[in-house]
Amino acid sequence: MEPAQSPNLADLLSGLSSPEDASRKMAAFKLQSLINDPSFAEHFVLAGGLSRLRTLVLESSGNTLAYSLASFARLLEVDQGWEAVNNKVVEKVVELVVCQPLVNILRGAMAILVSIVSRPYYADRYSQLGSNHNAGGFQALKPAIALYPQFLEMLVTRLSSADHALCANALQLINSLMRDAITNDNETEWPKFIKRIQDLGVIKAVYVLMQSSALQDLAHPLLEFQALTKILLRRWRDVPVDLVKPEHRRTIKAVHLSSNPDKPAESEARNGEAKPKHNPYKWRRLGFTSETPEPDFAETGFLGMMDLSDYVRKHQDEFQNILLEQSVTPEQNRCPLARASLTLTAILFEHFEVDKVELEDSKSYLALESRTNFDKVFKPLLLHWSRLHVAGLHAFFRIWKATGAETADFPKIVELVRILVESVVGGAERTKGIEEIEKEMAAFEYHKLRELQMELLELTYEDVWGQHLRGVKEELHTEALQFVKEQRIRCLLAGSWFPNGTYTDQEGGGPVTEDSLVQNSTHGYRFVRLSETRKYLHWGDFDEKEEQAPSTSSLRDKIDLSIVSSVVSNVTANERSSFSSDSTLKELAHDRFTTNKITIHGYLPKSRGARSEHSRTSSKTSSARSASKETVLLTFHPNSHSVASEWLDGLLMLLEQQPITAETNRLIHMISDYGLKVRLLNVRFNDEEGIVEGMDGLDGPEIPSREGLDDGYYYEI
Known part of the structure; x- marks a missing residue:
């Protein structure tokens, strides 16, 4: 039983062979959409339509030619009509690619060539390929290209077309030619073809397309070209260097x-040697x-x-x-x-x-x-x-x-x-x-x-050891914090000179009592030093800065650090820093600072004698604070941001608080970071807890010999 034919097929065949150009054009136009159906394509070929379509491809022009080329290309895509492909058809299509300026004709012509060049990749999938089943690949185009040697050059030129569909077709054909050459040519032939199209500028043209905003319309052929480029690189890499070749x-x-x-040495020539010695x-x-x-x-x-x-x-x-x-x-x-x-x-x-x-x-x-x-x-x-x-x-x-x-x-x-x-x-x-x-x-x-x-x-x-590394980071951060704390506190123990400014009743320093707190000073220097016990801050005012730092006993004023409530500073104009041990943020009223200033606040005892006590219980301190009013204990002006950072954070860490200046925090981070790097650089890669991929074969550092050493060593804490 014969399969049912489309009711339009007879009329379509009649139109394709009509003497009227308008009828042929309309029939070819309709055929474009119908031929996509493999069943219809098969019926079209069985009904004798292939010879009529082939005639239109060879003899028509204008839109009729454009529609005929598109129909023939789609017929080949569904693997029908190969028996009509011969040298004459190939030559005609190649001629169109070289000589035809119309975009709609070029699209169809290139689509036909893509199918012809790509055909070897599908040859093993079908049992019925017609009598010319070996006519495919770049070999099928070579006789025609010999007649039109500018074919490849024109093909690369089409990549610069403003019509995206034409660009896509041209690139698809170039891809097919490249793939066929790589797959079917011998070792000496395919590199010549690749070099030829590269010399014509295909790399530059595709590079421009890949960077353009038209990527959506050209995505698939561009991706194929990128993949083919990788295949080429891999093929060249896989060719072993053999100096016999x-x-x-x-x-x-x-x-x-x-x-x-x-050049060969003259002495060698004078010695009469026939050949110069090989350069070692x-x-x-x-x-x-x-x-x-x-x-x-x-x-x-x-x-x-x-x-x-x-x-x-x-x-x-x-x-x-x-x-x-x-x-x-x-x-x-x-x-x-x-x-x-x-x-x-x-x-x-x-x-x-x-x-x-x-x-x-x-x-x-x-x-x-x-x-x-x-x-x-x-x-x-x-x-x-x-x-x-x-x-x-x-x-x-x-x-x-x-x-x-x-x-x-x-x-x-x-x-x-x-x-x-x-x-x-x-x-x-x-x-x-x-x-x-x-x-x-x-x-x-x-x-x-x-x-x-x-x-x-x-x-x-981090990927290999994860949790262990985080533990190391925390440990190193703690060590760095303790190291910097000790360094800052040692700055306080050494003491520093600070230039005196003009102080108001609210800002001035003085004897730490309610009667003698306010002290005005317009010149001279103030020396401040932390006691060896780290419980008192000693200070005194001097008319001139002495070469030798004054002894602690010569400083007549001191502050019991147990009564300190907060330390406030304006370390930089853009970075206001303050801290309160009572968790109360203290801000200075003015926004623009001309000098660095550190102010220590605390709760004054009622009597002068009270401040000389060497120790206080937390309950006494608490009751003293509840009965006293917080006031300024001491103000001093560091002459640089670095000194201000040392003293501000030194005082805060002395009070068991966190440092707040950027300079100190950078120092802590730097020390912990270097510690981590040193540990990482000395860790064995083949440790039992994890192996770093690709580096497990490295040897660890050489362990120094203890020859000649005894056990008389110690660690100083």
Whole structure:
């Protein structure tokens, strides 16, 4: 029983072969939408429609040609009509791509070529492919391209079209040609084709598209091109360097000749030697590990050789100058240029995850549904591989020289450059230009790289040890706090001179009694010192600052710290600091300060004798505070922010309170941070509690010998 045919099919076939152009145009227009149905397409071919459609493709023009091309392309997409594809059809379509200016015609023509070039990838999925089932891939286009040699150039030019659909079709065809060449051509042929289309500017054109706002319309072909770029890089990496191969031998020889090698010595010629002696440092001079270069390319393959050759070719003067400069440098201080280049290739290979091709990953396609994910999926900088390699190599040389590195430090410089690439390249937005990236890599400071390195090291240990590391941080913070507390209190024990200002009845210092509190002073100096017992603050006023600090016994006034209620300061104009031991925030009334000032508040005893008591119970202090009014005990003016920080936080910590100035807190953080870094740098990576991935093979530091030492040692607390 024959399948039921569409009621429009007979009329459609009649229209396609009509002598009237209008009828042919209308029939071809309708066919565009109907042919998407595989069942209808099959019936169309069985009914003899294929020959009529082929005739229109070869002989029509204008919109009729455009609709016919679109219909024929969709017919091939549903795997029908291959028997109509022959050299004549291919030649016609290639001619259209080269010569036809109309966008709607170009779209259909390119879509047909995409199906033809891509056909080998589907050949094993179907059993009925027609008599010409071997006519596919780039080979099917070569006879036509021989007639129209400007085909590839015109194809790349179409990538700059204002019509996004045409750009997508052109890029899709380029992708198909690249994939076919990589898959089906031999080792020597596909690199030639890739180089040819790259020379025509395909990389620059795709880079512009990948950075443009039209990404939504071109997402899939752009993602495919990005994946194909990774496949190319991987294919080059997987080609082992073999100096028996002419191309490899020529490439490495060009690198050597570009280094401006020394000419044979005249003495050798005078000695009558037929051939000059082989330079024993021919390859090591260029930075290879030994005089046999091949092993150095084991990780990066021919890709590493290409990158090195590209750098030498484009920066020959710089290459020669570096080698000349290093020739007068001690051998251990020379930067191994070739090894550095190959290392950069490996770093970029790892950074862009070239071994992971996400083209077939459905998650990547799902990510394309949201514009916000474009920056995560697309990596335009991958297309500028060579420029990134050179920029990284320049950074390697710069860091090597800045750090005074030696041969043994090579792995350390590698890690810094790896962090640089991750930071600058990995942190770049999709729309950031390669020129900006090059400038950032050239200007990135060494100390900032070290900070990033320590942060990454800390994060690595955080991932592995987590809770244990947090405990270490808390312990180190406590130790740093105690260390800084002792340092600040020792400043108080040493005492300091403070210039006297003008004090009002509310601000002046004086004997600590209600009768003698107020004291006006317009000149001279005030000396303040903490007693050895750390319970009293002694002070006195002097007309002049003496060379020798006065003794504690010569200071006639003192404050019992047990009656202190709060310490207030205006350490900086922009950072008002105050603290109250009664949890009452004290603010100074004025907003603009011209000097640093520290004011100590407390509860005065009723009698002078009361203040000389050496100890008070908490209940007595509490009752005294409830019966007395809080007042100013002492005011002094530190002559610098640093001294003000020492005294303010020293007094607060002496009262068992937390420091509040930024300077002290920075000091605490710095000490605890350095302590953590020292511990991290000395922790064994293969500790039983955790192994840091990729670093478990490192040897720990050498344990010093105790030979010649006895047990007579002690720790001073």
